Amino acid sequence: xxxxxxxxxxxxxxxxxxxxxxxxxxxxxxxxxxxxxxxxxxxxxxxxxxxxxxxxxxxxxxxxxxxxxxxxxxxxxxxxxxxxxxxxxxxxxxxxxxxxxxxxxxxxxxxxxxxxxxxxxxxxxxxxxxxxxxxxxxxxxxxxxxxxxxxxxxxxxxxxxxxxxxxxxxxxxxxxxxxxxxxxxxxxxxxxxxxxxxxxxxxxxxxxxxxxxxxxxxxxxxxxxxxxxxxxxxxxxxxxxxxxxxxxxxxxxxxxxxxxxxxxxxxxxxxxxxxxxxxxxxx
Numbered sequence: 285x286x287x288x289x290x291x292x293x294x295x296x297x298x299x300x301x302x303x304x305x306x307x308x309x310x311x312x313x314x315x316x317x318x319x320x321x322x323x324x325x326x327x328x329x330x331x332x333x334x335x336x337x338x339x340x341x342x343x344x345x346x347x348x349x350x351x352x353x354x355x356x357x358x359x360x361x362x363x364x365x366x367x368x369x370x371x372x373x374x375x376x377x378x379x380x381x382x383x384x385x386x387x388x389x390x391x392x393x394x395x396x397x398x399x400x401x402x403x404x405x406x407x408x409x410x411x412x413x414x415x416x417x418x419x420x421x422x423x424x425x426x427x428x429x430x431x432x433x434x435x436x437x438x439x440x441x442x443x444x445x446x447x448x449x450x451x452x453x454x455x456x457x458x459x460x461x462x463x464x465x466x467x468x469x470x471x472x473x474x475x476x477x478x479x480x481x482x483x484x485x486x487x488x489x490x491x492x493x494x495x496x497x498x499x500x501x502x503x504x505x506x507x508x509x510x511x512x513x514x515x516x517x518x519x520x521x522x523x524x525x526x527x528x529x530x531x532x533x534x535x536x537x538x539x540x541x542x543x544x545x546x547x548x549x550x551x552x553x554x555x556x557x558x559x560x561x562x563x564x565x566x567x
Contacts, residue, residue: 290327290367290398297322299376302329313337315344316391318376319401326401331374331393343460348395350437350459360435362428364448364455367398402448402455406506415538422503422542423565428454429499430558433492437462440490442498443479444505463490477520478512482549485521493551496558500546507536507543525549 302318305328310317314336318329332344348368355366377390404410405421412418425447432439439446441461448455461475475484481497484490505511512528514520530543542565548554555561 290365290400292322292327292367292398294367294369294374294398299374302376310340313340315340316376316393328399328401329376329396330399331376331391331396333391334394344395346462347459348397350462351397354435360431361453362431362456364399364402364450364457366400368395369398370395399457400450402450402457404445405447405449405454406444406502408506408509408511411506411509415536418507418536418539419565423562424454425499426558426562426565428456429495430562432456432462433465433495433558436465438465438490438492438495439498440495441475441479442495442502443476444502447502461490465492477514477517480520480524481551481554482525483551485525491551492557493554496546496555496561497551500543503539504530504543504547507532507539 297320299320302320304316305319306315306317314333316331316333318331320327320329330344330347332341334341351363351366351368354360354363355368357363374393374396375390376393405425412421428447429439429442439456439459439461440463441458442456446457448457475490475494475498479498479501481494484494501512508531512523514523526549528547528549530540530547532540532543542561545555545564546561555564
């Protein structure tokens with residue numbers, strides 16, 4: 285199989301120039317992420333070793349199947365251009381920047397996912413000066429997440445680094461935890477505590493409203509240019525379920541009602557849909 289959306293000739297790529305960028309824990313779980321350049325453009329290759337860590341392997345398979353189903357749907361503008369490869373084993377001799385010696389040897393993968401490199405949206409220090417510019421970005425992000433929800437899916441692991449921009453369009457990354465709304469179920473602790481809605485700490489299933497809460501945290505940290513702090517899972521639970529109190533600088537007070545609507549501790553008081561938030565923000 286080869287979905288050649290990126291028009292890359294994979295067999296002609298110089299894989300010796302691939303730079304391994306996986307974090308230490310990801311390497312331990314068999315997750316290998318490479319960055320490489322081809323004809324002046326940068327790309328990321330994502331691959332998973334088999335028989336290393338079952339939960340991570342399931343996440344890779346989930347994302348693979350998601351892209352397999354939707355990668356060639358040109359109307360889904362929230363997806364990055366990608367290629368899915370499993371027609372032949374992929375051999376990579378990485379440059380590597382890891383202290384894990386084994387990561388510097390040639391690796392062989394039966395499957396890989398290649399994605400275009402895109403620009404971070406919610407990087408610290410990247411907050412526009414004017415309220416209207418911020419509002420415009422929020423609306424575009426809402427449109428991307430709403431498109432996913434309208435497709436019948438929730439992302440279930442939204443975080444700042446999973447929202448990027450390419451060619452003026454907002455894109456979503458990492459669909460390893462994505463769930464179809466018709467098949468929502470309670471799972472293990474597969475979300476990032478920093479972005480977890482209060483009900484998830486009580487074992488409730490992820491929903492569109494937990495996606496909304498995660499977006500609210502992303503927006504809040506970006507507006508304040510400060511990262512929330514907690515030292516443990518228990519501390520994150522206490523912060524989200526009890527201690528979080530939304531405060532914004534005076535010049536950004538216009539966004540306070542929006543954040544309160546997104547970050548209500550009880551999901552019965554939280555916005556029920558992205559469409560509701562879009563209507564409020566554009567009103």
